[in-house]
Amino acid sequence: MKSLGKLRMAAAVITIIYILIPLIVVIPASFTSANYPSFPAEGFSFQWYTELLNRPEFVEAMVNSVKFALLAAFFSVVFGTLGALAIAKYDIPGKAYLTSLLTSPLSVPQLVLGIALLIYFTPMMLAGTSTGFLLAHIVICIPYVIRLVLTGLSGFDYNLERAAAILGANPVVVFWKVTLPLIRPAIISGGLFAFLTSFDNVTVSLFMVSPDMRTLPIEIFSQMQDAYNPIVASVSSLVIFISVILIIILEKLQGVGKVFGGSHS
Amino acid sequence: MEPVRHYADQEINQEPNTGANLQKTPKNKKRRSWGPGLLLLLPILLFIFGFFIVPMLYILYLSFITTDEIGGTTAAYSLKNYAQFFTDSYYLSSLWLTVKISLYTVILSLLLAYPVALTMAKSSPRVRGYIALLIASPLLVSIVVRNFGWYLLLLPNGTINQTLMSLGIINAPLKLLFSELGVVIGLSNAYLPFMILAIATSLYNIDPSLEKASAILGASPLRSFFSITLPLSLPGIVSGCVLVFSLSMSAYVTPALMGGANVPMMPVVAYDQINNLLRWTFGSAISYVLLATTLITVIVFTRTFERGKFKEVFR
Numbered sequence: 001m002k003s004l005g006k007l008r009m010a011a012a013v014i015t016i017i018y019i020l021i022p023l024i025v026v027i028p029a030s031f032t033s034a035n036y037p038s039f040p041a042e043g044f045s046f047q048w049y050t051e052l053l054n055r056p057e058f059v060e061a062m063v064n065s066v067k068f069a070l071l072a073a074f075f076s077v078v079f080g081t082l083g084a085l086a087i088a089k090y091d092i093p094g095k096a097y098l099t100s101l102l103t104s105p106l107s108v109p110q111l112v113l114g115i116a117l118l119i120y121f122t123p124m125m126l127a128g129t130s131t132g133f134l135l136a137h138i139v140i141c142i143p144y145v146i147r148l149v150l151t152g153l154s155g156f157d158y159n160l161e162r163a164a165a166i167l168g169a170n171p172v173v174v175f176w177k178v179t180l181p182l183i184r185p186a187i188i189s190g191g192l193f194a195f196l197t198s199f200d201n202v203t204v205s206l207f208m209v210s211p212d213m214r215t216l217p218i219e220i221f222s223q224m225q226d227a228y229n230p231i232v233a234s235v236s237s238l239v240i241f242i243s244v245i246l247i248i249i250l251e252k253l254q255g256v257g258k259v260f261g262g263s264h265s
Numbered sequence: 266m267e268p269v270r271h272y273a274d275q276e277i278n279q280e281p282n283t284g285a286n287l288q289k290t291p292k293n294k295k296r297r298s299w300g301p302g303l304l305l306l307l308p309i310l311l312f313i314f315g316f317f318i319v320p321m322l323y324i325l326y327l328s329f330i331t332t333d334e335i336g337g338t339t340a341a342y343s344l345k346n347y348a349q350f351f352t353d354s355y356y357l358s359s360l361w362l363t364v365k366i367s368l369y370t371v372i373l374s375l376l377l378a379y380p381v382a383l384t385m386a387k388s389s390p391r392v393r394g395y396i397a398l399l400i401a402s403p404l405l406v407s408i409v410v411r412n413f414g415w416y417l418l419l420l421p422n423g424t425i426n427q428t429l430m431s432l433g434i435i436n437a438p439l440k441l442l443f444s445e446l447g448v449v450i451g452l453s454n455a456y457l458p459f460m461i462l463a464i465a466t467s468l469y470n471i472d473p474s475l476e477k478a479s480a481i482l483g484a485s486p487l488r489s490f491f492s493i494t495l496p497l498s499l500p501g502i503v504s505g506c507v508l509v510f511s512l513s514m515s516a517y518v519t520p521a522l523m524g525g526a527n528v529p530m531m532p533v534v535a536y537d538q539i540n541n542l543l544r545w546t547f548g549s550a551i552s553y554v555l556l557a558t559t560l561i562t563v564i565v566f567t568r569t570f571e572r573g574k575f576k577e578v579f580r
Contacts, residue, residue, distance in 0.1 A: 004486055011380035012396075018377060019400050019457055022414025025424070029417055039417040039424055083309035090302030102309060105317050109515030109559075111532045112324075112552045113317070115539050119327065119549065120320035139316050142309065200407035202518050207540070220409040224416070224522055233417075236410040243406045247398075250405075257397020260404060260462055 023240060030233035037230045048234040058219060058235060065199055065216040068130070072137035072198040077191045079138070080145030085179070087146075088153040099150070103143035110140065114207035121208075128210035136208050140201065141194035148193060148259065152186020189254040192246050199242070328550035346550035356534065356551070360558065363531040366445060366520075367513035370452040374509050375502065377453065378460035382501070383494075385461070386468035393465075400458045408455060412522045415451050416442065419523075443525045451519040456512050460505035467501025468494070496575045503570050503579075507563050514559045531555050 025039040033043030052058055083102055087095055105113065117136050118127055126132035160182070164174045180187075202217045209218050216239060223232050250256055331345045350356045381400065385393045403411060418424050419441035426438040441447050471494060479489040517532040524530065531551065539548035571579045 008380050008383055011377075012384040015377040015381045015457065015461075016396070016399055019403055019454060022411045022418065022454060023403055023406060024414070025417050026410060026414045037417060038420070038422075079309040079312055082305040086302040086305035090305075092302050092306070098306075102313055105313070108317075108321065109511075109532075109555070111515050111517045111535060112321075112556060115535065115548060115552050116320035116324045117316070118539065119545050120316075120323050135316050138312070142313065146309075196405045200405070202407065202409055206517075206536075217407045217409050220407070220413065221518065221522070224409065224413060228416070232413055236413050239407055239410050244402075247402050247405050251398055255394060255397070256401045256405070257394060257462065260397075260401045260458065 026233055026236045026240060030230065030237040032230050032233070035230065037228055037233050048230045051231055052234050052238075055231065057214070058216070058231070061214050061216045061219040062238075064213060068134060068137060068215065069195045069199040071134055072141050073191045073194040075134075075138045076141035076145045076194045077187060080142050080190060080194075081149050081183075081187055083142075084146050084149035084153060088150060088156065089158070099146070102146050105139050106143040110201075110203040113139070114204040117204070118207040128208070128213075130213055133205070133208040133213065136204050137198040137201065140204055141197050144193045144197060144259075145190035148190040148254070149183065149186050152183045152189075156182065185253050189250060189259070192250050192253075193259065196243065196246055196250075200239075324549035325553060327546050328553050330546050346547050347554070349547065350550060350554055359529050359531055359534050360554070362445075362528070363514055363555075364558070364562070366448055366452070366528070366530060367510050369445075369449045370456065370513045371506050371509050373449060373453040374457045374460045375506060378457055378464055378505065381461045382464035382468055382498075385465045386471075397462070400461055404458055408518050409522070411455060412451055412519060415447070415454065415523060419447055419450070442523065443527045445524065445528055447523040448520050448528050448530070451523040452513045452516055453509075455516070455519060456509045459508045459512070463505030463508060464498055464501040467498045467504075471497045496578055499570060499575055499578050503567060507567060510566075511559050511563060515555060 029037055029039045029041050030048055031044050031046070032038060032041035033045035033047065034041075080102075086092065087098055087102075092098060114136070117132070117139075121127040121129075121132045121135075126135070156179075160178050161174050164178045165171075169177065200217060201215075202221055205215055205218050206221070209215065216235065220232055220235055220239075223229060223235075247256060250259070328346055329342045329344070331341050331343050381396065385396050388396070420426070421438040421440070421442070423441075425441060426435075429435045430438065439446075441450070475493050475497075476489050479493055480486075484492070515532055516530075517536055520528055520530040520533050521536070524533070532555070535548055535551040535555065538544045538551060570576075
């Protein structure tokens with residue numbers, strides 16, 4: 001019995017290391033002083049971080065990534081929160097179908113979605129534009145916001161809204177002073193999740209970017225396809241750093257495991 | 266004023282005492298709720314229709330259109346795109362390769378995931394939370410970054426080959442990068458967390474007294490595992506396998522970076538047709554072949570289990 005338990009624990013530890021190891025090796029590799037990437041790194045230097053600042057395409061891609069992730073998060077949170085409120089609060093027939101419809105972009109492969117949007121956007125003159133890119137990213141972010149806000153509303157006590165209304169507050173005041181503060185953690189989690197979804201995306205973005213407008217993951221992707229350069233390691237470390245900060249906030253608010261566990265059971 | 270009346274009405278409706286009220290409830294609720302609810306839903310519904318449903322239907326329509334040589338579309342509906350796919354051995358072998366690699370990924374993920382899920386089920390909620398954080402966080406870091414990590418590890422003179430050689434297991438470096446094995450490693454690493462969480466969820470639902478009962482009746486821990494825990498976790502196993510399989514079938518980035526031209530999986534072929542060759546109608550058909558193959562495999566797999574030896578578990 002005891003030895004079986006130990007065996008199980010050992011296997012579990014190996015799997016967890018297997019999951020984490022590709023991220024763990026990237027950071028030390030970024031401090032290499034050689035001009036090819038390797039793990040363990042050869043020597044130690046910050047040269048690939050200073051090099052990063054001398055490469056305008058990376059700086060520009062970074063700015064684009066953050067800008068579009070913020071915009072995609074903002075719009076998907078606005079649309080998603082309104083939609084989730086409507087589903088949770090009102091007796092709309094076919095609620096279950098409605099929820100699956102609004103989360104359906106998740107069940108279509110991102111590759112197929114990217115192909116569909118590229119073909120659809122081209123005659124509309126939206127292909128390769130920042131508007132097209134943003135629209136595509138809002139589509140992939142909406143399902144997560146819907147899910148997180150619906151979860152946040154599941155324990156919501158509508159008597160509080162009713163009480164405010166009886167005391168004379170108009171619907172806007174009720175929403176602003178009662179509903180919103182109570183579901184704020186769910187909305188913030190939804191926003192953070194949307195930000196990360198957009199910030200990390202490669203597959204849909206590949207069909208939406210143009211030579212003048214690229215994001216950080218796209219820049220990493222093409223660097224990896226053309227030539228392997230230690231600069232990929234320093235950019236990747238930067239991406240990990242940003243992601244970890246947001247993951248910590250998300251964990252405090254919602255629990256990262258719950259977000260994924262609840263979404264696929 | 267409208268909302269106040271609305272709330273007051275709901276209050277009356279919640280009184281379950283009189284039969285008249287009960288009968289009135291659904292009618293009243295429907296009439297009152299539709300207006301504002303629909304207004305809130307309108308933006309997101311329009312958005313999803315306009316930028317998701319319509320584009321998806323549009324490429325389905327395009328897949329039945331035949332393109333002539335110069336790329337102009339003639340409005341002739343035909344199954345030519347699909348016929349071309351299923352008569353060309355290049356595309357068929359790509360489809361088979363995709364299914365094969367996805368199956369390997371599912372099997373490897375299942376084997377690696379189960380011990381973690383079991384450990385989570387036997388731990389306190391606090392420890393469960395920590396494990397969930399460790400395994401789910403990588404999902405929030407871009408896949409290109411995780412692929413770059415694997416690149417460093419799988420290089421001919423990388424960590425894995427060095428370790429295996431110094432242990433004397435192999436004499437010459439294995440070709441891990443740009444091979445099917447590399448793609449399976451990359452994919453399983455990316456989708457393992459989903460498998461773990463799916464299995465863990467079904468393990469949480471098992472009544473712990475069942476295992477105690479079987480121990481009291483004299484079953485060894487191994488016997489208890491195989492006749493109680495494993496069958497009862499089948500719904501989690503099946504949903505985890507379905508999820509990992511579907512994700513692997515349509516993954517583009519990992520096959521492109523870890524396999525390259527050596528592993529032409531369907532998504533890589535579809536990307537090439539669309540972005541490089543600009544064959545949109547054929548690319549659309551490939552997309553729907555990919556979707557249909559995934560869906561059919563998933564349905565057959567799920568049905569087999571739901572009607573198999575342990576069908577009661579799925580109720």
